[in-house]
Amino acid sequence: MSTEIEFVSEPSFEPDELGHFGPYGGTYVSETLIHAHEELKEAYYRWRKDDEFMARLDADLAHYVGRPSPVYHASRLTEVAGGARVLLKREDLNHTGAHKINNTVGQALLADYMGKSRIIAETGAGQHGVASATVAARLGKECVVYMGEVDIQRQAINVFRMKLLGAEVRAVSSGSKTLKDALNEAMRDWVTNVDDTFYIIGTVAGAHPYPVMVRDFNAVVGREARRQMLDEYDALPDALVACVGGGSNALGLFHPFLGDRDVKMYGVEAAGHGLHTGEHAASLCAGRPGVLHGCRTYLMDDDAGQIQHTHSVSAGLDYPGVGPEHAWLKDTGRAQYVGITDDEAMQAFHQLTRLEGILPALESSHAVAYAMKLAAEMRPDQTVLVNLSGRGDKDVQTVAELEGISL
Amino acid sequence: MSNRIDRRFSSLADQQRAALIPFITAGDPEPGWTVAIMHSLVKAGADVLELGVPFSDPAADGPVIQAASERAIAQGVSLCTVLGIVREFREQDPDTPVVLMGYLNPIERYGHADFARDASSAGVDGILMVDCPPEEMVHLRGELDDHGIYPICLVAPTTTPERMSSIASQARGYIYYVSFKGITGANRLEQANLEKPVSELRAHCDLPLAVGFGIKGPESAAAVAGLADGVVIGSALIEQLAGSATGQQACDRASDFLAPIREAMDNSRL
CATH class of the missing domain: 3.40.50.1100 (Rossmann fold)
Known part of the structure; x- marks a missing residue:
């Protein structure tokens, strides 16, 4: 039996259609990425109600x-x-x-259902990068992980783990060279390769539906x-x-x-x-x-x-x-x-x-x-x-x- | 309320010319040079000026504009500085439309109402916030309307036809069509790919249509001018300005870069 994604919370803790939690959230992205977010939202809200999808997710989480x-x-x-x-x-x-794998298993499965062949991710500590590289390896997908130069220095072991898993780790040298800049660079990649690429965001931030989807997973x-x-x-x-x-x-x-x-x-x-x-x-x-x-x-x-x-x-x-x-x-x-x-x-x-x-x-x-x-x-x-x-x-x-x- | 942008596009239409719209990052290479560079661009044939408001996290921009933003921020350039630049520019140029382009957070920090009031009194005609699609602009939009500032909207190759018409109904001044899927300054412009979306967009929208992203020089500008009502050039111009030793040199480089583009665009329409 599938454990559906259920909502125990009061309705006021669910966002509106555009992803607003009160005055927060929303979809503040460039026009080129609007369609990608729409497509993702549609796919996510469709598949999370699908028994087969949820059964596969549950099986992955268990085994x-x-x-x-x-x-x-x-x-x-x-x-x-x-x-x-x-x-x-x-x-x-x-x-x-870490908990990060709960989310990447879910998003990678969604990427598969959406027919996306390439996965990108940003990472700070490297845990989300490793979790993304892991699910990409398992599904045989190309994977590029963006990581700030400063973080690459302090998380050398995770960088090597990602490489072992077959991911390409791209160093980000703009701005503060940490997680926020890795996010910017991943967005730039996505806007350029939006047709075949699934962007696995590692946290409950980003534009709608990411905050909801990452939370649910x-x-x-x-x-x-x-x-x-x-x-x-x-x-x-x-x-x-x-x-x-x-x-x-x-x-x-x-x-x-x-x-x-x-x-x-x-x-x-x-x-x-x-x-x-x-x-x-x-x-x-x-x-x-x-x-x-x-x-x-x-x-x-x-x-x-x-x-x-x-x-x-x-x-x-x-x-x-x-x-x-x-x-x-x-x-x-x-x-x-x-x-x-x-x-x-x-x-x-x-x-x-x-x-x-x-x-x-x-x-x-x-x-x-x-x-x-x-x-x-x-x-x-x-x-x-x-x-x-x-x-x-x-x-x-x-x-x-x-x-x-x-x- | 009449806006300089409308007046400019209407007179260009009468002359059967396409608008040349250079983009520079305000405060780059030196904050003190920007006003003079703007005047040089106008002299060399610019019809509308897009002035970039530097932001620390320009996620839609390529390396050239990222670096320009970082240089400007390092010299203390803020939204407040940018409004000062526009105010000074207006002292000598009451006619050329100025559009601020950037990201939302500096306006959030400034405050919507204060920004709309100060931008209007400085002489700003439109704003284009890359990370603020029309559906998120509701509050800011009200303030802009009150002060006669136009929200300039983007349309991208990924924009669906239904969305095109919704954007067209909310846009003012002109529509900025992003010529390819990618970041500013990338080398992906293909003129053949523009014809279909441009004609589709025209079916949804009566506003003038400017095309930007990937236009590098006279040849690509002329080709785009054959299809669209305006041509935006940013990264290629900023690359020219970088490394100028003096303000005068930056102005000369700006006009040397722009003049042949103007000429090529006008010839393409003969």
Whole structure:
């Protein structure tokens, strides 16, 4: 039986036909790409109601990705935090090591149904690039991944993984040479090769229908977690915590719980060197609404409207915008957004590694750090569920460098 | 309200000439040179000027305009600077239409109402925001209408006929037809591919039709002038200006580049 993509949320959390979540979202793209978005929207809304498509997706998620991922009770972490019970949704155990594969499996299947022979993707930390190269290899499609020069330097292992998988990694040297510039370059490729190319966006940003589609493909995380909580703990969690760069793992977890009014939600942004320093990537905590990469959303720009360079120890959070649905969840108060600094994330990285034998991605370490703070303020009979969105193998080199250790 | 763009296209139509529309990035190579370059372009035969508002993330532009934007931003050029440039240009040229071209976020930050008021008083006639299709322009559109500024709309090879007529009903001034699927400055223009969409577009739309993307010099400009009401040239011109040692040299290069194009276009219509 197919688990249809279901919507537990209230209607106000669904966008209008043009993809607007309140004042956010929309389709801010050049005229050449309008048709491509229309075509994608039509295909997505058609196939997600198709039993065969959904059965193939479910089978891929089960047998290729390795779902369902467990909910793990981090008992020693809980003890150290000294408050609420801390549970981890183990997306780090997925094939390729992060939640990103949930989305790429779905979009690649859609590309196949749409008859597109070529896949392009942008990547920051490299996780989405690897996940895209992986599904492209499996379906025998050509794959080009755009990646900023700065990110290529700090994520050498993932670059090599993509190449092993047969993808071409194109270095992007414009602008800040990070994720936002990789996105620009992928858009330029798409506008040029729009007939045969499917652009797999890795997060809940971009123009409609990407924010909805990427959310839906990742919502398997929240649907599973909700069921696991009811089956294994006989209660919903009191709070959900997930890191937010573009925000796909967070929305994937949050969305199926939106209608559960007692479940609090916390999105954790990268506060870098501290929100007061300006060197961070916390667009919801410290940015303002604007238009970037196809949608209206919170972003970090200067007084002239130029997009600013961001900073985070984790490449996957180093992005000056955020998915438009997060902007709407912030304004409506349904979710709260907080910042965790580089140092706090590093501390959580070590704590989880030493206490539980789980090496988290630096992105996910932000969520762990905030969950520990939050748990400390809660009662022992309460529960915090953290989306452990990725594993930290890719970050070992970065951590060693930061701590002055040569490998 | 009459707009300089309408007046210019109407007089060109009377003369059976196609409009020559150069695009330069405001503030590139040097912010202090832009006004003088604009005057040189007009002297060399430009009918409408498109002035690029530099943006940090120009996702629809090729390397030439990206680099021009980065140079301008590095010298502190903002939307506010650009409006100052137009205001200064207007002191000596009350007639040549000026269209600002760019991306939406600088206008978002400036504020729709403030922008429309200041742009109008500076002498801006139209705006073309690459990342803002008509369906997302509703609010800004109201402010522009109040101040007589035209939203210039794009039509692309991928635009469906139904959409063409919807765009045509909302567009003002002229329609900008993007000649191929790709980014600015790419080398993909094929004149033969233009004939069908241009005639299709004419069936949907009474506005003048300008064609841009990939037009590099006299030959391609003349060919396009045979089909369309206007020819836009951007990247090839910006490449000429880059590396100029003085403002005077930049002005000379601008007019040396444009004059033969003007001549070729006018000859093609004889």
